Amino acid sequence: MAEYQIRRCDRHLTGGIHPETHKQLSTAEPCEFVDTPTRLLFPIHFSGGGPGKALVGVGDPVAKGTPIIRCQSGIVHVASRAGTVLDVTDHAMTHPSPEQSACIVIEPNASDLQDYLSPMNWPFDAKALRERAIEAGILGLGGAGFPSFKKWSNRTQTLIINAAECEPYLTADDTLIRIDTHSMIRGACLLSRTLDIQTIVIGIEDNKPEALQAIEGALKESRSDCFFDIVLLDTKYPSGSARQLVWLTLGIEVPTGSRSVEAGVIVHNPGTLAALSRAIDGKPITDRIVTLTGESLTRPKNVIAPIGTPISHLIEATDTNPQSLHSVIVGGPMMGYRITDFSAGITKTTNCLLAREVEIQPESPCIRCGACATVCPVRLQPQQMVAALKGEALSRAIHEGLGDCIECAACNAVCPSNIPLAEWFRRGRFEMKENAREHQQASIARERFEARNTRLERLAKEQEAKRAARKAKSADALNKARKAREEIS
Amino acid sequence: MIDLLVTVGSGVIGLTVIGFAGGALLQYASKAFKVDGNPLVESIDELLPQTQCGQCGHPGCKPYAEAIAHGESINRCPPGGQTTVDRIASLLGVESLPLDADTAAADQDLVALIIEEECIGCTKCIQACPVDAIVGAAKLMHTVIVDDCTGCDLCIDPCPVDCIDMVERPKAADYWTPIHPKVISTDRFGQIEMQHG
Numbered sequence: 216m217a218e219y220q221i222r223r224c225d226r227h228l229t230g231g232i233h234p235e236t237h238k239q240l241s242t243a244e245p246c247e248f249v250d251t252p253t254r255l256l257f258p259i260h261f262s263g264g265g266p267g268k269a270l271v272g273v274g275d276p277v278a279k280g281t282p283i284i285r286c287q288s289g290i291v292h293v294a295s296r297a298g299t300v301l302d303v304t305d306h307a308m309t310h311p312s313p314e315q316s317a318c319i320v321i322e323p324n325a326s327d328l329q330d331y332l333s334p335m336n337w338p339f340d341a342k343a344l345r346e347r348a349i350e351a352g353i354l355g356l357g358g359a360g361f362p363s364f365k366k367w368s369n370r371t372q373t374l375i376i377n378a379a380e381c382e383p384y385l386t387a388d389d390t391l392i393r394i395d396t397h398s399m400i401r402g403a404c405l406l407s408r409t410l411d412i413q414t415i416v417i418g419i420e421d422n423k424p425e426a427l428q429a430i431e432g433a434l435k436e437s438r439s440d441c442f443f444d445i446v447l448l449d450t451k452y453p454s455g456s457a458r459q460l461v462w463l464t465l466g467i468e469v470p471t472g473s474r475s476v477e478a479g480v481i482v483h484n485p486g487t488l489a490a491l492s493r494a495i496d497g498k499p500i501t502d503r504i505v506t507l508t509g510e511s512l513t514r515p516k517n518v519i520a521p522i523g524t525p526i527s528h529l530i531e532a533t534d535t536n537p538q539s540l541h542s543v544i545v546g547g548p549m550m551g552y553r554i555t556d557f558s559a560g561i562t563k564t565t566n567c568l569l570a571r572e573v574e575i576q577p578e579s580p581c582i583r584c585g586a587c588a589t590v591c592p593v594r595l596q597p598q599q600m601v602a603a604l605k606g607e608a609l610s611r612a613i614h615e616g617l618g619d620c621i622e623c624a625a626c627n628a629v630c631p632s633n634i635p636l637a638e639w640f641r642r643g644r645f646e647m648k649e650n651a652r653e654h655q656q657a658s659i660a661r662e663r664f665e666a667r668n669t670r671l672e673r674l675a676k677e678q679e680a681k682r683a684a685r686k687a688k689s690a691d692a693l694n695k696a697r698k699a700r701e702e703i704s
Numbered sequence: 705m706i707d708l709l710v711t712v713g714s715g716v717i718g719l720t721v722i723g724f725a726g727g728a729l730l731q732y733a734s735k736a737f738k739v740d741g742n743p744l745v746e747s748i749d750e751l752l753p754q755t756q757c758g759q760c761g762h763p764g765c766k767p768y769a770e771a772i773a774h775g776e777s778i779n780r781c782p783p784g785g786q787t788t789v790d791r792i793a794s795l796l797g798v799e800s801l802p803l804d805a806d807t808a809a810a811d812q813d814l815v816a817l818i819i820e821e822e823c824i825g826c827t828k829c830i831q832a833c834p835v836d837a838i839v840g841a842a843k844l845m846h847t848v849i850v851d852d853c854t855g856c857d858l859c860i861d862p863c864p865v866d867c868i869d870m871v872e873r874p875k876a877a878d879y880w881t882p883i884h885p886k887v888i889s890t891d892r893f894g895q896i897e898m899q900h901g
Contacts, residue, residue, distance in 0.1 A: 661754045664754065
């Protein structure tokens with residue numbers, strides 16, 4: 216039995232909101248596998264892990280687990296079912312960008328050919344684990360899709376399992392913990408053993424008693440010597456944001472401009488750890504749990520779907536006609552994005568599809584009520600920042616703390632004037648990053664220009680020196696000749 | 705009388721000593737903490753786009769920064785556009801000026817592209833490039849390092865066979881732009897209901 220303790224969190228989130236959670240909507244039905252669809256779509260550049268390169272061509276046969284994309288960060292994405300590569304073409308994606316981009320289209324067949332990696336045997340070192348995470352395509356499955364191996368450093372003291380799942384409607388992590396607890400615990404233990412981490416913290420909101428029970432059960436059976444510190448958090452949005460969770464569970468405030476990794480803490484989603492456990496056994500990520508929910512769906516539930524499954528296929532799995540919906544929200548209602556082309560395939564970061572009626576609310580002017588400042592978990596002044604951004608004064612917004620905004624959209628939810636604050640901040644943060652990139656490019660250009668000038672000066676000096684030497688030499692020769700002539704005469 | 709002299713004298717001597725000590729300290733500080741170069745030039749240079757294109761009439765961004773520090777007009781940088789003019793104006797605390805160039809050109813982000821089949825390998829563009837972003841050798845084909853090209857177009861004129869084009873800078877394959885909130889302000893996810901009590 217692994218040692219563990221359950222404690223109530225004694226810190227409270229600054230700001231935050233209590234939205235109606237609607238979680239029972241999708242947890243009523245058991246989690247099911249969906250049938251293999253007729254097409255699987257994998258965006259080459261937007262699957263997570265940076266721009267990628269296709270490893271297969273049209274007509275190539277693939278097995279379940281065959282690498283099909285390698286990204287710039289090294290991360291490999293694999294075919295989620297056996298089949299044939301039908302096409303590599305521009306297609307709509309499950310991504311906030313409405314543009315089309317190159318996708319690999321696979322037509323699955325009935326065979327269950329597998330092309331897995333070889334299982335790893337304990338003991339292995341961090342390097343081998345990193346290598347495995349790359350080959351198995353392990354990304355943050357919570358939604359951000361950050362390559363997990365990049366977080367693993369030897370200076371880490373604590374691993375936090377982010378089981379807060381504070382977004383309304385979402386129950387994918389809850390479901391995963393209930394049905395796949397052992398994999399999650401095993402992944403966490405193996406990662407901790409390899410990185411020499413002593414304590415594993417599980418941050419979980421107190422609205423998931425079944426998941427908590429499952430964790431307790433699994434820990435009683437586990438033979439791990441890691442210590443598990445289970446922290447029960449108040450149900451409040453956004454306690455599952457990485458920085459907020461680190462503060463709530465450990466009391467560490469991650470400074471502006473640095474990541475929690477630099478504070479010696481790594482935060483992982485339960486799904487990521489379960490996927491890591493399977494990767495150690497040789498199985499790359501081919502499936503994930505997706506919450507299909509919302510009042511517009513006939514039978515909301517959680518499903519285990521192959522990566523690349525078209526959204527329309529998942530909507531049909533809930534006995535709903537995709538044509539009856541105008542759009543679905545990918546992710547939760549707070550931080551998700553809208554998608555209208557249902558032929559797009561899900562990616563590793565697609566944790567929820569939410570379909571519900573939308574009321575269109577016109578925006579009215581800011582009345583300076585300050586409600587957004589009260590709920591901001593980062594203690595910013597959103598009304599000031601949005602005023603600056605609307606006035607195209609980006610530097611002013613940055614001065615107000617735009618760089619610290621976590622885009623949680625708590626301000627959106629409470630704004631009585633329906634101002635899309637979070638959208639403004641998302642856009643502003645994008646422009647901020649673009650400016651930083653341009654500035655860095657300018658610095659490189661300056662360095663190269665200065666290096667060239669120094670080189671040209673040096674060359675000019677060398678040439679000058681050579682010319683002087685030549686002159687001296689010829690003068691010398693002339694003198695000698697003159698002397699010789701004088702001697703003769 | 706003597707009392708008065710002592711009082712005044714000690715005051716005068718005391719203040720003189722303090723004065724000299726202060727002077728010596730200032731003298732020392734001016735040597736020890738001397739700043740090389742003009743810090744104003746550095747700050748202006750930091751704001752310029754570093755294309756080194758010479759369109760301002762100076763051989764590079766640093767020389768133009770020096771010229772601005774000596775009173776040259778601040779609106780001569782077309783690649784920087786109006787934004788750069790405004791930033792310099794706010795740095796120097798002067799009135800901003802409209803850009804002294806075609807403003808449409810400033811918005812474009814271009815790079816040079818050598819049409820490699822037509823290149824005769826004369827190396828003239830290599831000599832013209834202010835940031836060493838062209839590689840090649842005599843009588844061998846040249847090519848542009850796209851990531852380092854600043855789009856200054858100084859290589860266009862020297863090319864004897866006119867084989868260099870200015871094209872739009874290629875974007876990273878995973879580049880995308882979030883929709884502007886002005887566009888989506890009427891298209892939102894609907895109200896988030898709050899718990900009561």
